[in-house]
Amino acid sequence: MDAVRRIYKKLPGKIDAPKSLKNRKVEVIMLPLEEDNAFIDISRSEVDTIKEFIGAWKGEPIIRPDQGEFEIREPLE
Numbered sequence: 001m002d003a004v005r006r007i008y009k010k011l012p013g014k015i016d017a018p019k020s021l022k023n024r025k026v027e028v029i030m031l032p033l034e035e036d037n038a039f040i041d042i043s044r045s046e047v048d049t050i051k052e053f054i055g056a057w058k059g060e061p062i063i064r065p066d067q068g069e070f071e072i073r074e075p076l077e
Contacts, residue, residue: 011030
């Protein structure tokens with residue numbers, strides 16, 4: 001399995017794919033490493049789409065039924 005991990009102090013606007021991974025099916029995950037900078041940049045149209053759903057339910061109130069009793073389990077050894 002070819003795996004590539006890079007940590008950037010400042011993420012560039014464009015990241016070149018390694019030659020061994022070009023034209024292949026890959027998964028790309030980006031994680032911010034700074035806790036205080038956990039801002040997610042979403043577009044204006046995404047915000048408008050979310051606002052369309054806020055309070056949109058027009059039917060009967062949703063009532064959560066009783067969840068019953070929890071099963072008593074034997075402790076793990």
